[in-house]
Amino acid sequence: MCTCLVVGAQTPSELDLQNLKQYVGAPQNQIQQAPDATPNKGALTPKTAEGKDAEENRTGLSKEELQYRENAKAETEIKALKARDKGPRRFAADLFDTRQANPSATTDGGIAEDYVLGAGDVLSVNVYGSATFDVPAQVDGRGEIVIPKVGSVKVAGLSLGKAKQAVQGLVARQFSRANVDLQVMKLREVRVFVLGEVYKGGSFLVSSLSSLVNVLGLSGGPTSAGSFRDIRVVRGGQVIHHLDLYPLRAEGRGNVNFSLQSGDVIFVPIVGIRVLMEGAFLRVAAPSRETGEGATGIQLELKGQESALDAVRFMGGLLPTAYSSFLTLQRVDPNGVISVQNIPNTDQALRDTRLFFNDVVRALVQTERTEGVVEVAGRIRVPGRFAHKPGLRVRDLLAGQEQLLPDTYLGRGELVRTYRDERQELLTFDVAKALEGDVSHNLALEPRDRLTFYTITDFRLPRKVTVIGPFTHPGTFDWFEGMRASDLVFRAGIPQLSANRYYAELAHTKDGKPSQVLRLDLERLLSTEAGSPVSLRDDTLNPRVDPYDTLSLYEKPDYRTHRVVHIGGQVARPGTYVLDQDKPTLSQLIQRAGGLTPEAMPKAGIFLRSLQGGGDPQAKGVADILGRLNETKLLVERETSAGQAQKTALFRPPILHGLSDAKLNRMVVNFEGALKGDRGQDVEMLDGDDVIIPRQTDAAYVVGETASPFATYKVVPGSKVADLLKTAGGLTRNADSWNIRLVKADGRIVDSWVNGKTVEPGDTVIVPQRIRRDTAWQDDLAALTPIALLLNAIRWR
Structure with missing residues (x-):
């Protein structure tokens, strides 16, 4: 059980050490504020017993649970502060990677005889x-x-x-x-303070046997600016103990079990001489436990009398791969000039070298060289490095045929020879002749030679067979000797519902000649729950499969799944319908949907169909116009109610349904004629068609480069497009007057002599940009897309 009570992250900011003594002298259940001190806003004070009980009753948590939460919160805050630290990892900082709670004050009686008793035990x-x-x-x-x-x-x-x-x-x-x-x-509890360069200083209630390292750990340990070498215990205004963490971290030495008393202050001063150790030292920088990232070096703190020899000792010495003749010392002088000098790697030279703040000591890494070995790689039983000896040849490394595998390629081996000046030469040999002792192929080997052996499969094209058609797992499969058509069918799974299960075709390919196609009785080749045709060996019914053959399965010509269409807007029962006839029509669909509502506007009905190609000839130039229209800047104030009303009015009529930059998928359909029984105007419904019947309107719309760019106007009988544009305030300077389009309510597009055309309810005048320009109204762009308008049309049924 943790009895450590973190009293606060900070102490009153104006308290000096003398006042602090008075500050701690208050009873344990109450800390008195210095008369002239202003408490730091983040400082906490211990709760009285009644306060703790009240909080426990209020939260429903026990004292232990509340304490656990406090400790968890403090640990989270300390981790966040440490995450902000940048630069190399500091030596001994790993002592505080994990914030451990204070040991429990409760014991089992196992306290040493030399433990000094005090009030509270x-x-x-x-x-x-x-x-x-x-x-x-x-x-x-x-x-x-x-x-x-x-x-x-x-x-x-x-x-x-x-x-x-x-x-x-x-x-x-x-x-x-x-x-x-x-x-x-x-054990008795004592209240101590941790101050100075720590992550979360303050007052802590700890057991009397808590070590200095444990109490420091509660505060997160020294920060990047704090000292690990001169941690002080202050009692009664006097420094009574110094703690150096380096002997503890490096050699396990140091008096960390100093007996603390109430009112003691553990103070962490500013760091002293700080140097960076990089390169091939034994004590390399471990990856951070928080980020997992490795460091490029370790930062050391040195005392005034310590030298480069002490720094190397703290680093554990050099790695075997280090260049042992000298170390390098990088130093920046007061003028910012960087200099590098070599330090002989001797005790005396290192002892005589004083280090200063921000010095960098590097142990250089030697480049590894392979000497006296021969390397064997590739398709061989035991690849690796082997010792070279005088007179060694290829056959010796192969040890007769023990090194060869059954699929090792015997026609060729390669030897790459590396000379002392790093030049390389490629030599080839016949492996089989080398084994026979042929001197021209049983080459003499030299140190640093590398032999490579290959496999027979390196010289074979991959042998594959293919299954296409409505199987559950069609695709390309490995070919095996003895494979038959039934084996290929089995790998492709089972035929789907749309498949013709009676026959399939197997196409043989022979050296570029025309394919030989065999007709297969598929029913006899299928594996079912009842069994599999594994014993069918008839070459006519179940022919053998050669590499690169293709088995094809075809669909039933009259097979179809459910065909569905959607109707929305002003009909009695909008929704998705399954087509129940071979050639259902638009009028029949509307009748199934319960007919039109009184507010329907069939003249402006929208019929959407996914086009496979081409498109309506009337769509000439409209795709480009819509692309430019979508770039037009919205000039209406969007924050005003009037501006919102204009945008809402624009949404209500689904006038631009089916228009996109890519294609037109709105078909021009005479809904009124179809509903009156005119077969010539009725349309056959196809799978995926979408029909929308908009609400009745007496308005027309202007969209684009006008003074009122997105506006709705009540149609006056006999009014022309020019009248509507004049009402909208006229064209802007950036309007493309040659490409103005009139989109009729039924979807027809008028693109010639537009200004003189009569405007009817539901019509839309589109005025595109003449010059494209960057806009800052991307939030309104989606509102102009056909999808957004489609949703709005359905929503306002």
């Missing part, structure tokens, strides 16, 4: 012999413990062993033949 007094009893006793503020019916004795300041003798003397006055066993059952 809870003891167990076990008396046996002429009298037998076991009572708890807490050291009070006077340093005494009280044993009922026996008396009191002072134990504060005594070791546990000495205290046991004192209690024995007290008990002996009452019971002459009684013995005493004294154990510490709960």
